């Protein structure tokens with residue numbers, strides 16, 4: 114019998130079974146072709162390998178990667194969502210964030226999760242079994258479909274994708290929220306100078322996460338082609354190593370908006386009364402503005 118790539122296999126299984134496994138292999142090859150190079154080459158071991166994915170898909174692993182901040186960062190995202198909302202969550206996240214999101218939107222809400230990788234979609238679907246308000250589909254974050262949502266959430270995806278795609282993703286997600294809605298990004302950020310892990314993180318990113326350090330040098334709003342159409346709020350956590358960015362879509366469009374500190378120069382500056390909000394136990398710094 115000939116394999117799809119022209120080799121021969123000797124079999125002690127019924128022909129039907131061999132044909133099915135050949136078909137599976139060729140469909141896996143087809144899938145690999147549509148998976149972008151950055152994902153295959155840099156993160157393939159984590160997201161495309163079934164065994165590794167099963168090992169990694171635990172809160173303990175995520176918590177280790179996030180240096181003990183998993184719960185805090187998760188809470189930071191979940192507090193942006195209200196029961197009954199329609200939410201688009203972009204990209205599967207290992208551990209229990211996804212079912213927690215489903216619980217948060219509740220039975221009167223809708224949770225739509227997308228991921229590019231069929232294996233990740235399958236893992237996510239399994240976690241969401243029993244949540245009638247949730248659905249999972251294969252889609253690129255840069256082409257999420259034409260649904261409209263109260264909120265779009267994105268947890269540690271941007272640092273894993275090249276800058277060109279960051280732009281495409283941010284531009285694709287912002288218009289998916291209704292007026293009054295919000296897009297929430299939780300991701301890496303440049304840590305404070307005094308941060309004891311700054312050097313270690315830079316080294317790790319240089320070796321393992323080649324697209325992450327750009328979040329140290331660019332505001333997420335800078336990846337949007339029309340940032341001024343949204344009101345941006347920024348909160349940093351854990352000595353600045355992490356950030357939450359919320360982009361609010363104004364109810365009345367066309368009003369001038371401004372962005373968080375560090376982005377002045379490409380957006381109008383905040384009016385004088387829009388002082389930085391005081392810090393709270395969950396954050397290092399919150400900078401926000403009124404429209």
Ligand SMILES: C[S@@+](CC[C@H](N)C(=O)[O-])C[C@H]1O[C@@H](n2cnc3c(N)ncnc32)[C@H](O)[C@@H]1O
Nearest residue numbers: 160204205206207228229230233253254269270
């Ligand atoms: C959310 S990110 C990183 C999350 C975090 N490291 C964790 O603990 O899982 C990982 C997911 O992003 C997905 N992904 C990568 N690029 C994508 C894209 N362009 N569109 C949709 N999903 C994408 C991967 O398949 C993977 O499931």
